Amino acid sequence: MKHSLILLFFVIGLFTSCSNSSPSEKTVYDVVFRENVAGTYEKWQISESSFGYYYTFTDRGRGPKYSEEISLNKENFISSQSIKGVNYLNVAIEESFSGKDKIGISKNLMGTTESPFDGNKLYFRYDGSPAVYEVLAQLLLKSEEGKVDLYPEGSAELIKNIPLKLSNGTAVQLLVINGLELDPTYIWMLGDQMICKISGNLHVVRQDYSELRLKMKALQVEIEDKSLLEVAEKLSHKVDKVLVQNVNVFTVEGALLPNQDVFVEGQTISTIQPTGQAFSDSETMIIDGTGKTLMPGMFDMHVHNSKFRGLLYLAGGVTSVRDLANDKQLKNLAAQFDSNEIIGPRIVIFCGIIDGPGPFANQRNAIETLEEGLAEIQDYKDLGYQQIKLYSSIKPEWVLPLTEKAHELGMRVSGHIPAYMTATQAINQGYNEIQHINMLFLNFMSDTIDTRSPLRFTMPAQYGADLDLQSQEYLDFVELLKSKNILVDPTVAIFENMFVSQLGELSPTYAPMASRFPVIEQRGFYTGGIPKEGEQVARYQESFDKMLAVVADLFQKGVAIVPGTDGLPGFLYHRELELYVQAGIPTAEVLKMATIKSAEITGVSSVAGSIEVGKQADLILVDGNPLEDISDIRKIEWTMKGDFLFYSKELYNSLGVQYYK
Structure with a gap:
């Protein structure tokens, strides 16, 4: 063209000061x-x-x-x-x-x-x-x-x-x-x-x-x-009445209800009934779902939205997200997503970020004093945010007053573990959840590690394999997570890429879909994560395997796990789900995490997270059965968000990404 x-x-x-010389x-x-x-x-x-x-x-x-x-x-x-x-x-x-x-x-x-x-x-x-x-x-x-x-x-x-x-x-x-x-x-x-x-x-x-x-x-x-x-x-296809015929419906219990007709009117699921009952309405769009799976739209529980990335979420079947750090204009972007002015997911949780001073500060919102931090929490509350994320440069002595302020305002607190603290200390001072599985591993190493620096990656990579899941220290920590009802947001896919991928070789994290991307974009899949050589290669693999073991163990012991990416929308989410299954979590439970469990955690389960009459029509059609093969979750044919239908092939092609077929 x-x-x-x-x-x-x-x-x-x-x-007028620009030089033309x-x-x-x-x-x-x-x-x-x-x-x-x-x-x-x-x-x-x-x-x-x-x-x-x-x-x-x-x-x-x-x-x-x-x-x-x-x-x-x-x-x-x-x-x-x-x-x-x-x-x-x-x-x-x-x-x-x-x-x-x-x-x-x-x-x-x-x-x-x-x-x-x-x-x-x-x-x-x-x-x-x-x-x-x-x-x-x-x-x-x-x-x-x-x-x-x-x-x-x-x-x-x-x-x-x-x-x-x-x-x-x-x-x-x-x-x-x-x-x-x-x-x-x-x-x-x-x-x-x-x-x-x-x-x-x-x-x-x-x-x-x-x-x-x-x-x-x-x-x-x-x-x-x-x-x-x-x-x-x-690329937004407005629909009024839609009937998905003869489709297998993923239920709130994590099973498939076979051969169903699902009728959507406006933005609402109005009827679910066995296939074969008489239906005639010339104004209804009929979609054949034979051999396919109808699922609720999924939730990515760790994102950083941008206006360019919205359509990738919908192409990958993600209709709702938690934004865990952005600028204070995020509500404007959310309104554009909701009105479909820009294609994107529903932002169901807004989390304001606060970091402390210093050369490693996250520049989205770095403060110099505790008083500034307390004021920022109030500002986020006034903007309608529900959560505060504390970052690595927060001074340890600030954590308790900051969490107390947030809790007084009815806000949750999550984040990285600040430098020179442990996860145990952060939890005891008010954290409600922890981002990233490496922050849990650092809990068993030292409270003198500068987590502002790349040490937060290299220390778990080198020593994570040594974590003993039968040790009293570990068991006591898991009991603390349970007793305090701490949510864990592991983002394991990004650590697979960091720890396992080799320089010059295609990362296993991106291998299933790398060839679908523009040629320059593909090159990022060969960069090898954090530097590793010699015995580090096997060592880092063992540490990643231990991360998966911890995720499975936390699930089995009743600690809440949520699937999030902190990276490439859609594609990295699919990999996150695959890794949970690889870790040993039952596939049905993983898909429930992605749907109804996340809806419950974000407080929107009355309208989203499951396919039930009266709920909003956030739906995805999967060409396959992800309960039998979790990788079928990559085969999204279309996503419905309210009264708009989005074809994944069209969305991907608009970005130069090939469709899965």
């Missing part, structure tokens, strides 16, 4: 993460056709650092490239590419590969600086078709080229590019030079345009929102 040209002109404030010998960009300058990006010319780059930023002790060199051929495609440094998880990276004599040779985390290369495809690095985005933008602007083939596979497409004029008279272009990742890529260009790249919370902006960054961000948000409105209009 040829790229479209949209003539849009906006005026950005009265900023030629870049200096070294062009410097600010790297802004969550509205704080967190690093730098620099580029300079080495020769007529070769350039050098340096890129780094920090995020709570993590973050990449790359030195890079690129040479271009006469057509502006990369002819050679070298990258050295560390990636976001501080894994050492050494990557190179050379294309000459019609052969491309690439060395990266996938190893060394050779294949035909005629010089008119763009090598898109696995790890590195933003440089390749600028090269891609230049190529797309020159392309008559608005497409650039990638090496060794894939393509990128310029779907919009939006001319804008800044208040100082500078004419710029905002390019919208598909084909790289799930979200469109947005690049701000001044002529053939990139001046800004805004992607979620990570912004790279040329320093002479830093004062205009927020205005550019606001304009980009308007354009993003308009695009999402168009997607919602196209």
